[in-house]
Amino acid sequence: xxxxxxxxxxxxxxxxxxxxxxxxxxxxxxxxxxxxxxxxxxxxxxxxxxxxxxxxxxxxxxxxxxxxxxxxxxxxxxxxxxxxxxxxxxxxxxxxxxxxxxxxxxxxxxxxxxxxxxxxxxxxxxxxxxxxxxxxxxxxxxxxxxxxxxxxxxxxxxxxxxxxxxxxxxxxxxxxxxxxxxxxxxxxxxxxxxxxxxxxxxxxxxxxxxxx
Numbered sequence: 487x488x489x490x491x492x493x494x495x496x497x498x499x500x501x502x503x504x505x506x507x508x509x510x511x512x513x514x515x516x517x518x519x520x521x522x523x524x525x526x527x528x529x530x531x532x533x534x535x536x537x538x539x540x541x542x543x544x545x546x547x548x549x550x551x552x553x554x555x556x557x558x559x560x561x562x563x564x565x566x567x568x569x570x571x572x573x574x575x576x577x578x579x580x581x582x583x584x585x586x587x588x589x590x591x592x593x594x595x596x597x598x599x600x601x602x603x604x605x606x607x608x609x610x611x612x613x614x615x616x617x618x619x620x621x622x623x624x625x626x627x628x629x630x631x632x633x634x635x636x637x638x639x640x641x642x643x644x645x646x647x648x649x650x651x652x653x654x655x656x657x658x659x660x661x662x663x664x665x666x667x668x669x670x671x672x673x674x675x676x677x678x679x680x681x682x683x684x685x686x687x688x689x690x691x692x693x694x695x696x697x698x
Contacts (some may be wrong), residue, residue, distance in 0.1 A: 580678040583669060590614065590669075590674075595630045595648060605664060605676055606630065608648060613697040616630060616676050617650045617660040644685070651684065660684040666696045 582603060590596055590609040599605045604627075606617040621628050627643035636653075637646040644655030651660045665680035672697065682688035689695070 582676055583671075583673040584616075584676055586663075586673055587614070595632070597630060599676075603678070604674070606668075607674070611698075613670070613695055614666055614674060615649075615695050616664040616666045618664065618681070620661045620662070622652065622656060623655070623657040623662060624637070627680070663689060663694045665693045667693060668696060 515537055516690035536583065571652070582599075584599060584605075584607055590607060592609050592611060597664050599607065600619050603612060604619045605621055607683075608617060619627055621641065621644055623639065623640045623642055623644050626639050628639040628644065628646065630636075635648055635652075637648075639645070639655060639657065642651060642656050644657035646652050646657070646661055648655040652658075660683075663683070663684075664684040665677040667675045667677070668692040669675040680693065682691055
């Protein structure tokens with residue numbers, strides 16, 4: 487058969503490659519980057535409630551402020567006034583008149599000046615002496631017991647005779663005596679600023695005993 491009489495055959499399609507006769511390789515596509523996530527919408531916080539200052543609350547706070555100011559001012563004024571006066575201890579006088587000799591009975595312990603001046607005035611057949619009401623142990627106040635004729639300390643049991651000599655308990659020495667004289671007006675004068683101690687032989691001093 488001649489070429490003209492050959493049936494028409496479809497033409498073979500050649501792969502389109504850059505190199506003749508080479509089978510084309512599939513082209514792999516690169517993965518596309520993921521789209522960034524959309525930001526979450528911010529949740530708006532509720533606004534803090536605004537406290538309204540009422541007229542009544544304002545007046546209350548104003549009153550509190552004025553009271554505090556007045557108190558502070560008053561305290562400062564009182565401190566200043568107190569500064570103007572010296573610190574003075576108001577104590578009973580150390581010297582006092584106890585009355586006339588005839589006001590005291592022989593053999594009796596007179597307690598009328600115990601609470602105010604801390605003194606017992608004792609009269610015997612010879613005269614008068616003034617005893618301190620302070621125990622020589624730890625400073626407690628003994629009590630005169632007429633039935634037993636002794637001073638008895640309620641704190642630790644010290645005992646003293648009528649003349650002040652210690653004889654029982656922990657008291658280490660006798661009671662102290664005060665100066666006792668006769669004033670110009672004839673009254674008995676007691677001076678607590680001057681004391682006389684038995685253990686030092688001072689009870690023989692003329693001012694420690696007033697002769698009747």
